Amino acid sequence: MDILASYGWAQIAVAVIATFASAFVRGMAGFGMAILLVPILALALTPVEAVLIINFLALFIGLSELRMxxxxxxxxxxxIGGLVLLTTAPGLMVLAATPPDLARLLIALVALSAFILILLPTRDAKMPGTATTVSAGIVSGLLTGFAGMPGPPVVPxxxxxxxAREIAKASMLAIFTIAAFxxxxxxYAIGALEWRLLWLAVLLFPAVxxxxxxxxxxxxxxxETVWRSFVAxxxxxxxxxxxxKLIV
Known part of the structure; x- marks a missing residue:
């Protein structure tokens, strides 16, 4: 396949396996596909390619769950989704200007930050204040562009x-679908979107x-307890x- 000629079959095989595993986690936890898959894809592809491919996959699967x-x-x-729309482009511009090795390190640290935040004590069900909600939206958008990971501020x-976990899962996935778009x-706006990435995403989508x-x-x-433990x-x-992966 000429469109996929720039990718080795070993790279594609690893991507398929990682995509299946991360999609299983998404279905179970309500998030995790980007957090798990972007660092892996970024080891074989450029960080920008990895982020854009995960956006294609997240948009495809998200549109199928719109009713939920x-x-x-x-x-x-x-x-939060509306704020993500406004702040994603600056994050992607920073990623495009960042050396790949540094970008891979920062993406790994983003994944680590999400784990640290989830360890904080559980709060009551009351919706956080405006400042917290706005901050979550802005940071989520910036991380969508830079790391393909809107989750670190959204999951906590x-x-x-x-x-209810049904509300938490649907809310997170709605934001992630908007973030993917x-x-x-x-x-596309900054000229980083190559259509060969679409075809690779289509190849990976059955695994999703x-x-x-x-x-x-x-x-x-x-x-509920098992689900929250699984998230952590x-x-x-x-x-x-x-x-x-970065150290080795």
Missing amino acids: FLKYAEKSAWV YYVGRSI AGLASG LIGNWLGAKMFGKVS IVLAAAAIAALI
Whole structure:
């Protein structure tokens, strides 16, 4: 396939396996596909390519879940999503200007920060104040552009509160879908979006569908405590794996 000629088959095989695993986590936890997959893809591809591919995948799967978002997502998700639309482009511009090795290190540190934040004590279900919500939206947008990871400020915002996991999951995934659109639009605007990335994303998407479906099946079978523990473990594993890859 000429369009994929710039990628080795070993790179593609690793990407497929990692995509399936990260999509399973997404279906189970409500997040994690970008946090897990971007550091892995960025080891074989450029950081910009990795971020844009994950945006394609997140948008594809998110559009298939639109009805769930409309039914369960908290109103704050749409506020945060709107801010993500406004702040993603600056983050992507910074990524494009950052040396690849430094970008890979910063992306790994982003994954680590999400784990640290989730360790904070669980708050009550009351929606945070305007300042907290706005800050979450701005930081999420910047990280969407720079690391393809809108999750670090968003996951603690929802999982760190005592709200139903269905609401937390739908709210996070609604934001991530908006973030994916913003990332692709920003990539196109600055000339970083190459259509060969779309074809690679299409190649990986069946792995997303299967992994996400299996993860969603598990989501309805585990308790609230197990789900929250799984969230913390996923974040820890992503951070550790990304840092080890950089050191080794």
